Amino acid sequence: MNTENTHEIVVLGAGYTGMLAAVRVARNTRKLNVAVTLVNPSERFTERLRMHQVAAGQELTVYRIPELLDGSGVRFVRATATAIDPAAHTVTLDDGATLTYDTLVYALGSGTDxxxxxxxxxxxxxxxxxxxxxxxxxxxxxxxxxxxxxxxxxxxxxxxxxxxxxxxxxxxxxxxxxxxxxxxxxxxxxxxxxxxxxxxxxxxxxxxxxxxxxxxxxxxxxxxxxxxxxxxxxxxxGVKVPPLAAQAGIATDTRGLIITDPTLRSISHPEIHAIGDAAAIRMPWGQVHGTCQTGLPTAAYTADTIARRLRGKSVAPFRIGxxxxxxxxxxxxxxxxxxxxxxxxxxxxxxxxxxxxxxxxxxxxxxxxxxxxxxxxxxxxxxxxxxxxxxxx
CATH class of the missing domain: 3.50.50.100 (FAD/NAD(P)-binding domain)
Structure with missing residues (x-):
């Protein structure tokens, strides 16, 4: 997708899942010709598990995304993704810039409805x-x-x-x-x-x-x-997800979650991986619902899966309980x-x-x-x- 033959991996969202996916895939592809870019509207990493403490007046450690990424090889872009063009493999940002991807990791999460x-x-x-x-x-x-x-x-x-x-x-x-x-x-x-x-x-x-x-x-x-x-x-x-995927024509369920195959790739656009709250993931026992304990494993699995596929190796289906x-x-x-x-x-x-x-x-x-x-x-x-x-x- 680019003239330098570098495989461009773009991760949208630097929440719990996006952060781990970006850092881990960068490490796992360090010896390959791969560039990893992480996009997020804020430089501050939000500990969603602890927002109730902030609301009650407690002061938490402030983690800055660039500092967490330091030494990982991941490029951080502070911006909001406003559109995805799956045909052109591009992401449009709110500052007017455009990112081109070969692999896209969709980790935009969810919020209260x-x-x-x-x-x-x-x-x-x-x-x-x-x-x-x-x-x-x-x-x-x-x-x-x-x-x-x-x-x-x-x-x-x-x-x-x-x-x-x-x-x-x-x-x-x-x-x-x-x-x-x-x-x-x-x-x-x-x-x-x-x-x-x-x-x-x-x-x-x-x-x-x-x-x-x-x-x-x-x-x-x-x-x-x-x-x-x-x-x-x-x-x-009540929970809602950003409408970005549905607006782009990516296959989503009625709630706007990206429908995934057993390896967490979009069923309509396999170059797009969905993780965490953004993904509609089914196990034999039923639908996975969004929590940190399932989100982080989806991020780790996806990072490992992308690296394995780039090396031409086989991939086992995702399993979680x-x-x-x-x-x-x-x-x-x-x-x-x-x-x-x-x-x-x-x-x-x-x-x-x-x-x-x-x-x-x-x-x-x-x-x-x-x-x-x-x-x-x-x-x-x-x-x-x-x-x-x-x-x-």
């Missing part, structure tokens, strides 16, 4: 961006001085972590968690008992079995018709539900201080993995799912 109820985009906050999370924390401090109210919408892991972090950091606030189902419903009974004890201990009010139909500047309206006063509303429910559901409950408590390959809970769980250390280790792993991957192929996959993911011949 703010369009699934009126008023969310205008009046609710999300954890999509560290700058917004920091501004949210400043507002928290302001309303805590008057004993204000905070509403967290969504009873999944993100909503629970945010609610408990806020309640622990600001005990003078009234924190309400709204969930259409049982908070932590994906966990086993014993893990949920511990979770609910933590919610009780922190004084978090639960509204379960209801949905928010509208977000107002100072309240939310439930599907029961009940208005609920809310000085600050945090929205953590879930291992755990780590959940922090503030800084002093946590619960870890261990799972079967299909993410259903098994009998084992961890709670209290041991779980706190476990969760802290999990959350801190990615930046370390990027640094290590400059020198060796770091192990990032906890399990390939065993028999549950073996395809029939």
């Amino acid at each position: 703010t369009g699934n109820a009126p008023g969310v985009a205008e009046h609710a906050w999300t954890l999509n961006d560290p700058r917004a999370a920091h501004r949210f924390s400043q507002r928290l401090t302001e309303i805590a001085a008057t004993g204000g109210t905070v509403t967290v919408c969504g009873g999944g892991l993100t909503g629970i972590e945010a609610a408990t972090e806020i309640a622990e950091s600001h005990p003078d606030l009234t924190v309400t968690l709204i969930s259409s189902g049982e908070p932590g419903a994906m966990m086993g009974d014993r893990a949920r008992v511990h979770l609910n004890k933590a919610l009780d201990r922190l004084g978090i009010i639960r509204k379960i079995g209801v949905k928010v139909t509208k977000v107002l500047p100072d309240a939310v309206r439930l599907d029961t018709g009940e208005p609920l006063a809310s000085d600050l509303t945090l929205w953590t429910t 879930y291992f755990h559901q780590p959940l922090s409950l503030g800084r002093k408590d946590a619960v870890i539900q261990f799972t079967n390959a299909d993410d259903t809970p098994n009998r084992w769980y961890l709670k209290g201080r041991p779980a706190v250390f476990y969760k802290a280790f999990v959350s801190s792993t990615p930046p370390f993995a990027y640094k290590l991957s400059k020198h060796m192929n770091a192990q990032v996959q906890l399990t390939n799912g065993g028999r549950a993911t073996r395809r029939l011949a």
